[in-house]
Every structure is written in C-alpha cells, then in structure tokens.
Amino acid sequence: MLHEHYAVVLLFILFGIFFANLALGAAKIFRPRSNRVGDKGVSFECGELPVGSAWVRFNIRFYLIALFFIIFDVEVIFIYPWAAVFKSLYPALGSLMFIEMMVFIAILVLGLVYIWAKGDLDWVKTLSKRDGNKEVSGA
C-alpha cells in the first residue's frame, strides 16, 4: 500500500521524460533545418561579439546564500516530523515537547542573528564590513 504511492512518482518521472521528448520530437518535424550560417552559433551579447567566455569565477555572495540555505533548510526538515506528530503526542508529553523544539529553533535563530550582525545578509556591504573597512560602501 505504501509503496504504491511512491510508484506513482516513478510513473510521473517516466511520463515526464516521455512527454518532454514528445514535445521536442514534434518540433523536430515542423521546424526548418538549421543551416548555421554566419554568426548564428555565437552567444548573444547585445549584438556584439562576446568578450571571453561566460564561465568565469563568480561572486562569493551566491555561495554564502547557498550555505545559509543548507543550514536553514535542514532546520525545516527537522521541524516537519515534529510538527506532524505534535498533535498526537502533545497529550502524553505536554508543553515539554513544544519547549524542546523552541530551544532547537532558538539555537538556529542565534546563528541567524550572528550572520545578520556580521553583515552577511546585506547584499552590498558584505565585504567592506568583514574587512572592518567602514569607508567602502560598495563591494
């Protein structure tokens, strides 16, 4: 019984692959053949020839956001099972159950306060604050 629910997910994945390829295949029948003349294969950069590759080193901020995301998303994953059984276990465990989860969340909120105070949540001032260099406003 349980497995059936997740077998449907597998069927959805298979059907998704089939349907996407069906759409792409249908387009293949109707569209003109690509003749690839001139600059057709050049990446778009406002009509100019592209300067260098786009595969360059990228801003560290995005990496920081991804790190924060992992921490908080794992927090959410831990809260979900607790929330699902809260109603059924509350009569037995009482408010202790609630307080325990609040302690767990408080520890993570402490982390949020820390990165907030460090300036890592500010999109622009991150680097200047970290270096203790208050005059530089942009990064």
Next chain:
Amino acid sequence: MEIITKLLTETFGLQLDNTGQLVAGGLTMALIMALVMATCAIVWTWAERKVAGFIQSRYGPMRVGKYHGALQPVADMVKILGKEDIIPDDADKPLFVLAPIIIFIASLLPWAAVPFAPGFIASDMDLGLFYIFAVSSGAIVGILMAGWASNNKWALYGAARGAAQMVSYEIPLALATIPVVMRTGSLNMNDIVIGQQGGIFHWNAFHDPFLFVAFMIYFISSIAEVNRGPFDMPETESELVAGYHTEYTGMRFALFFLSEYANLFLVSCIATAVFLGGWNLPVGNAVVLPGLVFLAKAVLLVLIQIWIRWTLPRLRVDQLMHVCWKVLIPLSLLCLLGSGILLMVSGEIAA
C-alpha cells in the same frame, strides 16, 4: 487516482490486476496533469495579456480568434513549433539539452500530490506537503544548468540570481506551512484539506491571526519562488535580456515557458489546499462540486498574482534578499511560536 482507476476498469471495462491498475491509473493521472500544465500555459498567457491590457488601459490581444484574441496562445504555439533549433557553438551541449527536460519534470512531479477533489489525487502519500517542496526545488538545478550550459553572461547572471532567490524563499515558504501541519497533525494533503471542513473560519488562513500571517508569508514567498514580478529577478527583461533562457529557442524555450506558467498555477493550488480550505465551501460541511470549488479558489489566486505583477515595480536584488532573510524568515518563526502557543492554550488539542 481512485476515480480514474474506477473509470478505467468499470466504464472502459479494462481487465487489470493490482499492478496493472496502478500503472494504468498512474500514467493516466500523469497525462491529465501534463494536460493541466499545457492548459495553464494556454489560459494564463492569454489571461496575463488581457489583465495587463486592462490594467494599462489598452486592449491586449484582439486579432487572433473571434473573441478578444482568444486563439492567440494557439498562434504562439504554432509559431514556436516552426522555430529553428539553435544551440550556441560555445554551449555545453549535453547540459543545454537536458536543462529544459529537468525543469519540465520538476514542475510535473509536484502535481502528483495536489488534491483537486476527494479521490482525485495521483498519489495520496503521507508525506504529501513535504514531497511537493522537495521535488519542486529540482527546478533550481534545471535553472542553474540552463544558465551555465548556455555560456552566455546574461544567462549565467540570471541563473545565479534565480538560484539564490529560489533557495532563499524556499525557507519562509516551508516555514509558513509548519503551523498548518501542527494544527492538522499530518503532512498528507487530503488530511490537510479535510481538517479544514466546516466553513470559512475553519480554513487555515482565517482560523487565527498567526495562520493568516503565515498565509501571507506563503503567498509572498510563492510569488518569489515562481520568479514572477515583483520578484522576477532571474529574467528581468530590462537588465538581463531574458535571464537563464536567453539562448533557448523553439520548443526548448516553450518547455521553460510551460513550466513557469504551470508553477504559477501549482503554487496557487497548494495555497488553496493548505490555507484556503481546498474543496470545502465557505459555509457548511457539505461537499458540493469539489473540483470546481478548488479550481475557482486557485484561479482567483492566480488572477491576484497577475494583478500584483502588473501593478508593483520590480525589487532590487539586495531588497529581495532583505525581505526574505530579515523580514519573512523571522516573521515565520514568530508565527510558528505564536500558533504553537495558541494551539496549546486554546485547548484545540487535548492536554
């Protein structure tokens, strides 16, 4: 699923054992959901242009089709079918080809757990709500893949912004649903809807102030999650050309577009099921035309999202991150605290 299997075995008289029923029912539901997605793309592109026209005191599409450009989406579809397929010379070809398919699958999968009506849900899994958030975040991988594989600076910027925005807003989005899970005591989507029976004040959004704030947080985050205005940073036309799908043409582009409009409807459907009572009517316990009631609520939410998109100016990237990390996340944690305490003191759960 039950309705579909019944239809297949009884009305069409198919002789199926249990496995056969599961496979036939599952594939039929997948087909129906894919058609729902295609219908979304057709209806919402037209509705979006007409609403935009109305808001900006102009007509919008008028020519194609007899009534107010009603066949405009069909004309677009035909045009897209006839478009040349161009893969840039510098692109990473396998990833470039794979990205639209991944995005399409990531936007098809969550539909498996959307409860449209009693018995009309592809997979009545106990993890429903959790599953929806888990699989729909697969779109982030697709977006990053598309942006990176294109080897185009606009596409890469769009993809990086899109990924940062979607992962950030995923947290308030999920946190806002936790008070609902606490109140229902289940992650099963059917149970969540059934738990809201008995009129408008039993719907999660209007049950108590904390849940109303949670609904607002969910709604704002969901607009950001599907990359729509005022949060359309990944594809800002005026800054990044078209964002992560700049280099895509023809049907590959159409798959991105299809997923985008399907996701718009998906988040509205989830909001309907989780916060707005699903198929329950505003008054009374009776279940009347559940599918239509559900669709009416979801369509209303989509129209509000279109209204918001054409009314509010776009945020800057730093403002976007500020709203998420410094406003929505603390607020959603407060909601969790408040509604937990309210649950305990109001005696709604037996002490």
